[in-house]
Amino acid sequence: MLMSSRKLAASTYAGVLILVLVWIAGIVSDPLIRAAGGDDSTLLSLLAHAYGRVCHQIADRSFHIAGHPLAVCARCFGIYVGYLAGLIVYPFARSLTQTELPPRSWLIAALVPVAVDVAGGYLGIFENTLASRALTGLIAGAAGAFYTLPGLVSLAASLFKAQTTAAPGDEGDNVTQGDAVRA
């Protein structure tokens, strides 16, 4: 299947965006269903177990909606919302077809606040709060989008064998230079 690299990158971006939106909707829908008095125990159990695989779900460490905790803790919620924010900002900051990763130092710098927050809390140096957990997670998540989206676009290019000739106006396109050639 041949597809211009720009279309492929846009499709991959849209797919990732939808997946992240669904993932966050699942987190928020758990307390909303409970607040609405929903008794669909199968759905609630499925949601609890799905998010329970990736988060400790301690209620005291989670944001609440109408008195019910979200399906993940504040830090995880911050990471996912940050990832979504990063995805939304991404097309304005760099080309979707660009598969070169940003400098590694930025990723490390983005992970430092969350590492300090976790370490400070565990070592008893300071008491971290819901806001500090969410904010540091938000920074890490937003940076994560800038590092993972190029990889996913590049993966899609190699899986779907993107057209090696860029569509007109595809300046800076390098989806296929390193990937389709190697595929």
Place this chain on the structure above:
Amino acid sequence: MVEKPNKFQAALLAGIIFGVLSSIPFVNFVNLCCCLWIVAGGAVAARTLINRSPVFPVTSGEGALVGLLSGVISSLVYLVVGIPLSLLLKGSNVALTQKLAELVNDPNFRSQMEQMIRQNESQSAAEQLAGGLIFWLICSVLAIGFGALGGVIGVAMFEKRKGQPLPPMPPPPGPPGGYTGYAPPPGGQPPTY
């Protein structure tokens, strides 16, 4: 021609190691931090691929693919090792969770743990197996996604060669000794390469 390293081999070892870590009770609690074992598995698989690729820089897409494969392998290891292990160690798991619940100061968290223990005790082996298989399906989807993310993060962290030009091709093997250079055929055109 320089061969590209095998992605499956790079993913296999990381997938098995981090699949086993994700299967061992209590050690697998690390996965409660955004699937950290699985993300680490993807990153280690990417690192292995980078180490095995002395000529070509590993692209972010290759990192995603090898991380994805690592996630698939980890989820298969969890099916073969993790689910039987959780069924076998049900009794000791309950006892250990009870001890942990006694140590926890947070009353809400303690009540959650106690509820989990009661649920665990009331389930039959068949119910546990069915529940384990459903969890495995959920885990597999998550492991594939988080593994791919780990692979890309691994490339971002460990791949230092950015768009380096390919090394020059080695000269073709020459004819045995005594060759002194090209001699054009009598009256003929020299070959074009």
